[in-house]
Amino acid sequence: MGSGQPVIQSSLTMDEVWDLYRRDLEEIESHIRHNLNAEAPLINEIAAHILEGGGKRIRPLLLSLCYRLTGSIPKNDLVLGSLIEFIHTATLLHDDVLDEAALRRGRPTARRIWGNRASILAGDYLYSRAMHHIAAFKNHEVNDAMALACKRLAEGEILQLCANRQPLLSESEYLRIVEYKTGALLAAACKVGGLMGGVSPLQAEELYQFGLNLGIAFQLADDWLDYTANEKNLGKTLGQDLMQGMVTLPLIHVLPCLPADDQRTLVAKIERNAVEEGDLLQLTAHMHQHGSLGYTRTRSREYIETALLNLATFEDSTAKRALIVVADYMVNRDC
Amino acid sequence: MGSGQPVIQSSLTMDEVWDLYRRDLEEIESHIRHNLNAEAPLINEIAAHILEGGGKRIRPLLLSLCYRLTGSIPKNDLVLGSLIEFIHTATLLHDDVLDEAALRRGRPTARRIWGNRASILAGDYLYSRAMHHIAAFKNHEVNDAMALACKRLAEGEILQLCANRQPLLSESEYLRIVEYKTGALLAAACKVGGLMGGVSPLQAEELYQFGLNLGIAFQLADDWLDYTANEKNLGKTLGQDLMQGMVTLPLIHVLPCLPADDQRTLVAKIERNAVEEGDLLQLTAHMHQHGSLGYTRTRSREYIETALLNLATFEDSTAKRALIVVADYMVNRDC
Numbered sequence: 001m002g003s004g005q006p007v008i009q010s011s012l013t014m015d016e017v018w019d020l021y022r023r024d025l026e027e028i029e030s031h032i033r034h035n036l037n038a039e040a041p042l043i044n045e046i047a048a049h050i051l052e053g054g055g056k057r058i059r060p061l062l063l064s065l066c067y068r069l070t071g072s073i074p075k076n077d078l079v080l081g082s083l084i085e086f087i088h089t090a091t092l093l094h095d096d097v098l099d100e101a102a103l104r105r106g107r108p109t110a111r112r113i114w115g116n117r118a119s120i121l122a123g124d125y126l127y128s129r130a131m132h133h134i135a136a137f138k139n140h141e142v143n144d145a146m147a148l149a150c151k152r153l154a155e156g157e158i159l160q161l162c163a164n165r166q167p168l169l170s171e172s173e174y175l176r177i178v179e180y181k182t183g184a185l186l187a188a189a190c191k192v193g194g195l196m197g198g199v200s201p202l203q204a205e206e207l208y209q210f211g212l213n214l215g216i217a218f219q220l221a222d223d224w225l226d227y228t229a230n231e232k233n234l235g236k237t238l239g240q241d242l243m244q245g246m247v248t249l250p251l252i253h254v255l256p257c258l259p260a261d262d263q264r265t266l267v268a269k270i271e272r273n274a275v276e277e278g279d280l281l282q283l284t285a286h287m288h289q290h291g292s293l294g295y296t297r298t299r300s301r302e303y304i305e306t307a308l309l310n311l312a313t314f315e316d317s318t319a320k321r322a323l324i325v326v327a328d329y330m331v332n333r334d335c
Numbered sequence: 336m337g338s339g340q341p342v343i344q345s346s347l348t349m350d351e352v353w354d355l356y357r358r359d360l361e362e363i364e365s366h367i368r369h370n371l372n373a374e375a376p377l378i379n380e381i382a383a384h385i386l387e388g389g390g391k392r393i394r395p396l397l398l399s400l401c402y403r404l405t406g407s408i409p410k411n412d413l414v415l416g417s418l419i420e421f422i423h424t425a426t427l428l429h430d431d432v433l434d435e436a437a438l439r440r441g442r443p444t445a446r447r448i449w450g451n452r453a454s455i456l457a458g459d460y461l462y463s464r465a466m467h468h469i470a471a472f473k474n475h476e477v478n479d480a481m482a483l484a485c486k487r488l489a490e491g492e493i494l495q496l497c498a499n500r501q502p503l504l505s506e507s508e509y510l511r512i513v514e515y516k517t518g519a520l521l522a523a524a525c526k527v528g529g530l531m532g533g534v535s536p537l538q539a540e541e542l543y544q545f546g547l548n549l550g551i552a553f554q555l556a557d558d559w560l561d562y563t564a565n566e567k568n569l570g571k572t573l574g575q576d577l578m579q580g581m582v583t584l585p586l587i588h589v590l591p592c593l594p595a596d597d598q599r600t601l602v603a604k605i606e607r608n609a610v611e612e613g614d615l616l617q618l619t620a621h622m623h624q625h626g627s628l629g630y631t632r633t634r635s636r637e638y639i640e641t642a643l644l645n646l647a648t649f650e651d652s653t654a655k656r657a658l659i660v661v662a663d664y665m666v667n668r669d670c
Contacts, residue, residue, distance in 0.1 A: 039511075040493040094459065098452045117433045120455060121493040124429065124462075128485035131466055135478040143470040143478055150463035158375040158456040176374075 014329040017061075017322045024064040024078060025057055031082035035133070038125055046110045046122040050089050054105050059084045059189040061326065062214075066193030066207050068319035077137065077196045084189050086130040087146070091153055091185075093123035098161070099244065141204070142192050149188035156180025165245040167270045171252050175216065183215030190214075203313050210310035214327055217303035221331040223248035224296040227284050239280040245273060249299065253292040254283070300331050349664040352396075352657045359399040359413060360392055366417035370468070373460055381445045381457040385424050389440045394419045394524040396661065397549075401528030401542050403654035412472065412531045419524050421465040422481070426488055426520075428458035433496070434579065476539070477527050484523035491515025500580040502605045506587050510551065518550030525549075538648050545645035549662055552638035556666040558583035559631040562619050574615040580608060584634065588627040589618070635666050 018025070032051055036044045060081030067074050095101070096109040097116045103109060111119040127150065134146050159177045163169050190211035194204050226241045227250050241248050247270070255263055266283065269275050287293050304327055314320050353360070367386055371379045395416030402409045430436070431444040432451045438444060446454040462485065469481050494512045498504050525546035529539050561576045562585050576583050582605070590598055601618065604610050622628050639662055649655050 038493075039490050040497060042497055043490070043493055094455060098455065116451075117496055118493065120429060120433065121489055121496060125486065125489035125493060127459075127462065128482060128489050132479070132482035132486045135475070135482045138475045140470070140473045144467070147463060147467035147470045151460065151467045154456055154460035154463050155374050155378070158373075158378055158453065158460060161452055161456060162375060162377055 012318075012321050012325045014325055017325050017329075020318065020322065021061060021064055024074060024081075025061060027074075027078050028057065028060040028064070028081040028085070031079045032085055035079065035082060036129070038129070040125075042114070042118060043122050043125050046093070046114055046118060047086075047089065047126060049107075049113065050092060050104070050110055051085070053107055055085070055088075057081075057085060058326070058330065059088055059186060062186060062211065062323070063189045063193035063196075065319045065323050065326065066190045066199075067197040069194060069203075069207075069314045069317060069323075070197045070199055071317065072197035074196070080134065080137070080142070080192055080196065081189075083130040083133050084146075084185065084192070086126045087150060087153075088185060090123040090126035090130070091157075093119045093126070094157075097123075098157070139195065141195050145188045145191045145195070145208070149184045152180040152184030156182070156184065160246070163247060165247075165271050165273060167247050167251060167255060167267050169247050169252060171249065174247065174249060174252055178216050178219045179212060182219040183212040186215040186218075187211035206310045206313050210307050210323075213303045213307035213310065214330060217300045217307060217327075218330045220249055220296055220300035220303065223250055224293055224300065226250075227287055228293055239284065242270070242275055242280065242283075245270070249296045250287050250292040251283070253295050254287045254290050257290040257292070258286060304328070304331055347653075347656050347660045349660055352660050352664075355653065355657065356396060356399055359409060359416075360396060362409075362413050363392065363395040363399070363416040363420070366414045367420055370414065370417060371464070373464070375460075377449070377453060378457050378460050381428070381449055381453060382421075382424065382461060384442075384448065385427060385439070385445055386420070388442055390420070390423075392416075392420060393661070393665065394423055394521060397521060397546065397658070398524045398528035398531075400654045400658045400661065401525045401534075402532035404529060404538075404542075404649045404652060404658075405532045405534055406652065407532035409531070415469065415472070415477070415527055415531065416524075418465040418468050419481075419520065419527070421461045422485060422488075423520060425458040425461035425465075426492070428454045428461070429492075432458075433492070474530065476530050480523045480526050480530070480543070484519045487515040487519030491517075491519065495581075498582060500582075500606050500608060502582050502586060502590060502602050504582050504587060506584065509582065509584060509587055513551050513554045514547060517554040518547040521550040521553070522546035541645045541648050545642050545658075548638045548642035548645065549665060552635045552642060552662075553665045555584055555631055555635035555638065558585055559628055559635065561585075562622055563628055574619065577605070577610055577615065577618075580605070584631045585622050585627040586618070588630050589622045589625050592625040592627070593621060639663070639666055 012020075033048075036047050038044050038047070063081045063084060064074060064078065067078075092104065093110055096104060097111050097119050100111075101109050102112050109119075110122065114122075131146065131150070135143060156177050156179070159173075160181055163173070163177060187208045188211070191204050191208040194207040199207065223241070226248065227239060242251060255266070258266065266279065269279060307327055308324060311320060311323060347355075368383075371382050373379050373382070398416045398419060399409060399413065402413075427439065428445055431439060431446050432454050435446075436444050437447050444454075445457065449457075466481065466485070470478060472478075491512055491514070494508075495516055498508070498512060522543045523546070526539050526543040529542040534542065558576070561583065562574060577586060590601070593601065601614065604614060642662055643659060646655060646658060
């Protein structure tokens with residue numbers, strides 16, 4: 001069972017948020033560990049490997065906080081947080097196969113240990129295991145929100161695949177990919193949390209938008225980090241996105257600013273997957289010169305500001321303050 | 336809209352069944368063509384390729400017939416038949432990636448045309464597209480039946496993966512794989528059809544069992560065919576299952592009948608993926624000698640008989656007679 005409503009705090013840090021909602025998260029963690037129940041031991045093994053890989057459980061935390069916005073106290077339905085984490089994990093399993101990734105958070109990926117076939121199937125299982133358990137709640141709005149999120153996730157992934165090595169992607173096309181691939185599940189986590197806590201239909205929609213805007217802000221902050229962070233902070237090399245053919249906002253912004261010849265050369269190199277270390281250094285210099293990194297950062301902050309406006313309909317509470325802290329953390333973090 | 340209830344026929348052939356329910360199937364076909372609606376054109380392209388690949392639409396037909404058992408006439412909810420076909424298609428897309436298949440029904444597989452990544456994602460999309468549309472029916476029993484089927488499909492696939500090249504698989508372990516991988520979705524198609532047609536909860540359960548037994552019978556007939564059909568009839572080479580490492584009922588039956596030395600040698604070859612043409616010829620000779628093919632055929636027929644008993648609760652109607660014809664067709668066919 002979840003803990004009671006924590007006492008209102010005047011100001012909060014992210015550490016305090018984790019601490020205040022520790023009991024909710026522990027309960028969700030217990031559901032994650034005990035609810036896999038696959039009849040094939042291999043699925044449990046693969047899922048445990050990736051679920052214990054150090055994910056921060058941001059989606060379950062958001063669900064729990066949105067649940068508590070009305071003052072409601074989560075009961076057994078906090079299990080929904082673990083089911084959203086199952087779906088998130090399913091996407092990671094398929095992502096690692098698609099990207100032929102060897103490492104995730106510094107550990108070997110499931111596909112490297114058990115192979116692509118087992119990873120695809122374990123992902124399929126986690127998706128459908130989650131959807132089956134969600135159906136048992138017999139809440140049509142929850143079913144709709146979760147199924148829509150899964151559909152958007154798949155659409156976002158395939159739109160991203162089609163946009164791979166396509167540097168002439170427009171900003172709006174890119175933002176749609178981000179909305180689907182990153183925003184949709186966070187939006188569902190927030191909306192479902194609110195629905196279980198008994199918010200109004202209008203508030204549920206605001207929570208959906210809150211999660212969506214938060215997700216876009218989070219991804220844009222990630223895009224910015226990819227061209228600015230040092231290896232130690234991010235655990236990956238600078239410009240890794242582009243080396244994998246991923247076109248992100250700083251690149252979309254800087255391209256039209258380049259002299260026509262430079263632009264043509266870079267576009268051709270990206271399309272041919274022939275970008276080298278030297279190109280990356282030159283590119284990041286251009287990004288600094290033309291304000292592309294600042295632009296990305298600003299866009300990220302704008303989405304966070306819009307997200308916070310989506311919370312205006314809710315009265316002040318510790319949960320609401322915690323949501324604001326989480327939003328800030330997600331665009332200023334290394335998670 | 337579906338057609339009215341056809342006039343009762345005293346006896347039916349499969350061709351007459353296809354003909355009698357042509358309008359239902361045409362409507363389902365129209366839903367299949369027009370309901371993909373993915374925002375990524377690539378998904379629509381991939382899905383159209385495989386959906387137009389000559390599948391017999393057995394699952395939609397079963398749904399339609401079970402719907403009509405009560406005398407109900409399908410309305411717009413016949414779209415559910417197309418959604419079940421989407422889920423079936425999703426499994427085929429993932430299957431072809433898992434099996435590294437080059438051909439399906441004589442045409443290049445999606446993975447060969449568009450690659451593994453696009454095939455995995457198109458499969459993910461079709462699953463979630465179907466589940467989202469199903470949720471819109473706001474019928475908890477339908478949601479539960481469909482989500483359970485998807486879960487079983489994934490479990491069945493992974494159990495089969497684990498059983499690959501494991502010739503010491505027991506018959507009951509094998510039957511569980513068949514139940515999950517082949518039976519579950521047919522069972523859901525029958526149950527959901529019945530539910531939409533307004534059957535009682537007890538009848539819905541009987542229809543579920545009908546579909547399950549039919550699915551097992553169908554797979555066992557397929558196992559039998561794999562060791563008996565000639566190339567022309569089946570469009571694939573004899574013993575193809577074993578060459579792909581798949582252990583099926585005729586093999587499970589014949590293994591304990593072999594002299595200990597032969598058994599050890601064959602088991603080792605299967606485990607090492609080193610079975611050759613000569614081994615296959617010898618093996619099929621053993622299967623004939625020890626009645627393993629007859630045993631498989633008999634088991635298949637027993638499941639069909641049990642399936643027909645599951646229909647006892649329904650009054651005589653053309654739909655019921657058609658179901659019996661379909662059941663017979665499924666174990667005596669080349670589909």
